[in-house]
Structure formats: structure tokens, C-alpha cells
Amino acid sequence: MDLVTEVRRGNLRAIARTISLIEDLEPEAEGLVDALYPYTGRSRILGVTGSPGAGKSSLVDRLITLERQRGRKVAVIAVDPSSPFSGGAILGDRLRMQTHATDPGVFIRSMASRGFLGGIAAATGDVIKVLDAAGYQSIFIETIGVGQTEIKIVELSDIVLLVLMPGAGDEIQAMKAGVMEIGDIFVINKKDLPGADKLLAEVEYVLSFKNSVQTAGREAEYPEGYNPILMTSAVHEDGIEQLREAIECYAGQIESSGKLAEKRRLRLERELLGILNRKVHELMDVHIEVSKQLPGWAERLYRRDALPYTLINEQIRDFLKERTGD
Amino acid sequence: MAAKKTRILIAKPGLDGHDRGAKFIARALRDEGYEVIYTGIRQTPEAIVQTAIQEDVDFVGLSLLSGAHNELFPRVVDLLAASGAGDIVVFGGGIIPEQDIPFLKNKGVAAIFGPGTTTRQIIEFLESPRESS
Numbered sequence: 322m323d324l325v326t327e328v329r330r331g332n333l334r335a336i337a338r339t340i341s342l343i344e345d346l347e348p349e350a351e352g353l354v355d356a357l358y359p360y361t362g363r364s365r366i367l368g369v370t371g372s373p374g375a376g377k378s379s380l381v382d383r384l385i386t387l388e389r390q391r392g393r394k395v396a397v398i399a400v401d402p403s404s405p406f407s408g409g410a411i412l413g414d415r416l417r418m419q420t421h422a423t424d425p426g427v428f429i430r431s432m433a434s435r436g437f438l439g440g441i442a443a444a445t446g447d448v449i450k451v452l453d454a455a456g457y458q459s460i461f462i463e464t465i466g467v468g469q470t471e472i473k474i475v476e477l478s479d480i481v482l483l484v485l486m487p488g489a490g491d492e493i494q495a496m497k498a499g500v501m502e503i504g505d506i507f508v509i510n511k512k513d514l515p516g517a518d519k520l521l522a523e524v525e526y527v528l529s530f531k532n533s534v535q536t537a538g539r540e541a542e543y544p545e546g547y548n549p550i551l552m553t554s555a556v557h558e559d560g561i562e563q564l565r566e567a568i569e570c571y572a573g574q575i576e577s578s579g580k581l582a583e584k585r586r587l588r589l590e591r592e593l594l595g596i597l598n599r600k601v602h603e604l605m606d607v608h609i610e611v612s613k614q615l616p617g618w619a620e621r622l623y624r625r626d627a628l629p630y631t632l633i634n635e636q637i638r639d640f641l642k643e644r645t646g647d
Numbered sequence: 648m649a650a651k652k653t654r655i656l657i658a659k660p661g662l663d664g665h666d667r668g669a670k671f672i673a674r675a676l677r678d679e680g681y682e683v684i685y686t687g688i689r690q691t692p693e694a695i696v697q698t699a700i701q702e703d704v705d706f707v708g709l710s711l712l713s714g715a716h717n718e719l720f721p722r723v724v725d726l727l728a729a730s731g732a733g734d735i736v737v738f739g740g741g742i743i744p745e746q747d748i749p750f751l752k753n754k755g756v757a758a759i760f761g762p763g764t765t766t767r768q769i770i771e772f773l774e775s776p777r778e779s780s
Contacts, residue, residue, distance in 0.1 A: 334731060337703035345651045408652075409677035415698070416687040422694035428701055433652070433682050 325356045328455050333428065336455050340430055343451070344444045354447045357454035362585075364396075364453040364460045365572060368478030370440060370503070373466040375484040376510040378417035379555035380564075381461045385421050387565045388459050395421075396428040396457035398448055400441050402465050403433040410434075414463055428457060440464035441473050446592055449477060475503045476591050479581055480571060484508045485524065487516035501527055505548060506567055512552040512560065524550055609640055653773065654682045654704040658695045660723065663713035664688050668741060672708060675766040681773070692719055696726040699735055706773060709756075711741040721754035728755075738772065740764065 324342075327335030339357075343350045369377045381397060388395045399414035412431030421427040430448070437443040441464055452460050464474050475481055483504030488511075507524050509517055528548055549567040553560035575581040605611055621627035657673045659666055666688050673683045684702045686695070699707050707727070709720055716739060724737050739751065740760040748759045758772050 333697075333700050334703075337701050341654075341703040345649055347649050347651075403682075404677060407678050407680045409680040410682045411673050411677045411685055412682060412702075413685045413687075416685065419686055419690065419694055419698075422686075422697050423691070429698075430701055431684050435650075435652075 324353055328357060328451060329360060331455055333425075336428065336451060337430070339451050340444075340448050343447045344432065344435070344442070346444075350447070354450055357450055360454040361450045362453065364449070364457055366449060366453075366460045366462065366477065366479045367568065368462050368464065368474035368481040369484060370464040370474050370481060371466060371484030371508075371510075372486070375466070375486040376555045377463050377466060377484050378414045380482075380484060380508065380510060380553065380561070381463055382418045382420065383555050383558060383561040384461070384565060384568075385418065385427055387561060389421075389424065389426055393458040394426045394428075394456055395459045395461070396430070396452040396455075397461045397463065398430050398432055398445060398452070399463040400432045400434055400445065400465050403435050405436070408435075428452065428455075434465060438473075440466070441477065446477055446595075472503055476588055479575070479584060480505045480568060482506050482508055482568075484510050485520060486511045487514045487520045506564075506571055507548060507550040508564060509550065509552045510555055512554050513557065517552060521550065521552060605640065608643070609636055652682050653706070654684065654702060655706045655708060655773070656684045656686070656695070656699050656702060656704045657708045657710065658686050658690050658698070659688045659710050660690055660692055660695060660719040661711050661713045661715045662689060663711065665712050666710070668712075669708075669710040672710070672740065672769070676769070676773075679766065679770055692722040692726055695723055696730055696732070699727065700730060700732050704735060706736045706738065709737065709739045709741075711739065711743075714742070716741065716743055717747055717750060720751055720756050724755035736777065 322332075322335060324335050324339050328339055339353055342353060369381055371377055378399065381399075385395050385397070397415075397418065399412070399418075401410055401412045401414060403410045410433035412433060415422075415429045415431055418429055421429065432442045432445065432448065434440075434442045435444075441462065445462060449460055449462070462474060462477060481503050483501070483506070485507065487509070507528070509520050509524065511517070528550070549571060551560055551564045551567055553564055555561065572581075575584070618627065618632060621632070622629060655676055657669050657676075659669050669685070673685045676683045684698065684704065686698055690698075695707065695709070707723065709716075709723060711719060720737065720739050727733055727735050727737065736757045737755065738758040738760065739756050743751070743759050743761055751759055757777075760769060760772075
């Protein structure tokens with residue numbers, strides 16, 4: 322089966338298989354990504370982050386329903402952590418989205434982080450391209466949910482939803498420095514729980530350093546450049562439609578202001594840099610056999626027979642000489 | 648640089664809500680380095696098959712204690728085949744009477760693991776060579 326043609330046709334098996342080839346770093350993956358790339362750029366990519374138990378999966382589940390009512394095809398990439406010890410993983414995010422399992426317009430894929438830090442997996446960026454080329458108009462990426470380090474999601478998303486819940490301790494204080502900056506839209510889920518209003522006030526306070534006026538989800542239209550704050554209850558299906566409207570509104574704003582294009586250009590810069598770094602690593606590993614040599618180098622350093630920077634500089638010099646020599 | 652990971656869907660078809668066994672297996676397989684997709688209780692065969700396809704799993708493990716295995720296990724096998732995913736290997740576990748096992752194997756369920764199965768036995772099954780279709 323020609324995977325590229327079948328992916329573009331929306332063949333679920335082909336899409337799933339292509340994603341696996343990318344995840345498993347199979348040799349044909351690069352060619353597939355390149356062949357699909359010209360057909361990408363049409364999907365809206367929504368990152369969903371926030372602490373574990375905040376309700377990310379349930380919110381995505383409800384948003385899928387609303388997107389489907391509007392006839393949009395939806396894909397979800399749900400990332401869960403791999404065990405650093407066994408390399409295995411339990412991927413359970415789709416448990417809360419199984420009502421959509423048999424809907425042909427919804428594609429859900431669980432991904433293990435496979436040792437990658439930043440709340441996503443190394444392959445997530447390329448997997449997005451596959452789903453984009455396959456014609457999914459909305460792609461949700463749900464991060465692991467460990468908090469402050471989940472900044473990688475910004476690099477891949479058009480819009481980031483930061484999902485918070487009341488009663489999770491002094492969450493805002495802890496998140497102020499990192500995650501609060503990455504949210505485009507702030508969602509206070511489980512709004513029926515005690516402390517929701519207090520959390521809203523805290524989020525408004527933290528955001529007031531960024532935005533001078535707060536809307537707090539009370540108006541349908543948000544002034545440009547402001548971060549909408551919404552209060553929802555995914556379980557009680559409360560506030561989800563307002564959240565959808567806020568996403569639409571925000572998406573329209575960043576598109577017309579040129580901010581979206583700017584974001585996407587920046588994303589491509591980062592992706593290229595990532596590919597370059599990986600390739601350089603691979604090249605070095607093949608030619609200098611870094612992984613094999615490392616113990617020997619470390620031993621020399623340990624005995625004080627070598628100097629760290631001198632050793633590496635010599636290796637690189639030899640490598641470059643060899644390369645230009647042939 | 649390829650690093651193929653074996654992916655396994657652990658699913659509970661039917662109406663019983665006893666997922667201890669399924670969760671135990673999921674954890675045991677995780678600890679052995681497998682990527683396990685767990686979808687919770689009361690899944691229809693249709694949902695299980697769609698999930699298996701989207702997740703591109705190598706195996707589907709079905710856990711059932713309600714007694715409807717003779718109905719539901721073959722249904723999953725048949726639906727996979729009908730969706731062009733007959734290469735995905737189906738195995739089962741739970742309370743399955745001994746006399747039902749030949750019937751289920753005949754229907755394409757590759758193995759049945761009853762109570763008292765060790766993790767080692769399941770791993771041996773997963774790692775045993777099989778012809779790829």
C-alpha cells in the first residue's frame with residue numbers, strides 16, 4: 322500500500338502505521354514526512370496542558386463533540402509518560418474519549434513520551450504533520466501533565482489551553498514562573514468545586530501583569546491580545562460551548578493579526594534546528610562512535626590523563642579533517 | 648536507529664465492571680517494557696477494533712468475566728479481519744471455562760490466560776515467533 326496516498330485519502334490503518342514508523346524511527350519515516358509535508362498547514366493545532374487530574378482529557382472529549390457537530394474532523398494526540406526503568410508505558414488518556422472511538426471523523430492516538438522531556442514525545446511534531454495531511458481540521462495535543470516543564474507544547478501548537486482546577490494547592494504560585502506564560506486560553510475546570518472563584522481571582526491577578534483589563538469569561542468577545550479565562554465543568558458539560566467560542570475568537574484574532582503566521586514560522590525554525598541537531602548527533606555517532614568511545618574517554622578523564630574540552634575539540638577536528646579529506 | 652516498540656491494547660468488552668485483572672496485566676506489561684493502551688470497562692467490539700487500528704497495536708488482550716466470551720472474543724477477531732487488520736493478534740483472559748478454549752482458538756483467539764497465569768507466561772506468548780501476514 323502506498324502510505325502517502327492512503328494517508329491523504331484518510332485510510333485509518335495507513336495513518337496509524339505511518340505514525341508508528343515515525344515513532345519507531347524507522348528509516349522510511351523521513352521520506353514519508355517529507356512526502357506529506359506539502360499537504361500540511363491546514364489544521365488548527367490546539368495544545369492542552371495542565372496538571373494531572375485537572376480534566377484535560379474530559380475537556381478534549383467535550384470539545385470533540387462540539388467540533389463534530391460542526392462537521393469538523395478531529396484528531397487527538399494524547400501523550401503519557403514512559404517508564405524510565407522499563408521503557409514501557411500505560412497509555413490511558415483515551416479512556417475518557419472512548420465515546421468517539423467508533424466515529425470515523427475522530428482519530429485518537431496515544432503516544433508514550435519515550436524518554437523525551439517537555440511534556441510531549443520527540444515524534445509529536447511529525448505525527449501532527451501526518452494528521453494534518455490526512456485532513457483533520459482540528460488536532461488536539463494533550464500533554465503528560467507534570468506542570469512546569471511542559472513548555473515544548475508551545476512550540477507545536479497554534480493555541481495552548483492551560484487547564485487548571487481549584488483545590489490543587491497553591492498552584493498558581495508554583496506555576497507563575499513557567500506554565501502561566503505558555504497559556505493562550507486559561508480554563509478553570511471543575512468550576513463547581515470550592516475555591517474556583519479564588520482560583521479565578523488568582524489567575525486574573527497573575528495575568529494582570531500581562532493584560533491590563535480582564536474579561537474573565539464574562540463576555541463573548543475578547544479584546545485582541547488578551548488571554549481569555551473560562552470557567553468550565555467538563556463532567557457537567559458546563560461552559561464548554563463558551564470555551565469553544567473563545568477558541569474560535571482567539572484563533573480568528575491571531576490569524577488576522579499575523580501572530581499565527583509568525584508562530585508557525587518560529588515553529589519551523591525550531592523544527593529545522595531540531596532535525597539538524599539530531600542529524601549531527603547521528604553523524605557523530607556513526608563516524609566517531611561516540612557511544613562506544615565514551616567509557617574510554619571517561620576513563621582517561623577519570624585518571625586525569627585527558628582534559629574534557631581538549632579531548633572533545635580534538636575529536637571534532639579529526640572528524641572534520643576526515644570528512645574534508647575524502 | 649530504529650527502535651520498534653510493541654504496543655498492546657488491553658480492553659474489556661461486555662458488561663462486567665471488574666477491571667482488576669486487566670489493570671494488573673497492563674501494569675505488568677508496562678514493567679516489561681511494552682506500551683499498553685488501556686481503554687477502561689464496557690467497550691463494544693466495534694470500539695475495541697477501531698481503537699486497535701488507530702493505535703496500531705500488535706496485540707489486543709481482551710479481559711472478560713461475565714461469561715460472554717464465546718460471543719465477544721470471536722466478534723473482535725472477525726471485525727479486525729473485516730477492517731483489514733487481521734494481522735493484529737488477539738488473546739484473552741478472565742474467567743474462561745476450560746471447555747470453551749478450543750472453540751475460541753478455533754475462532755482465531757491466539758491464546759487464553761486464566762486465573763493463576765504468570766506474567767512470564769504472557770511475555771513468552773507475546774515474544775514467541777509468529778508468521779506475519
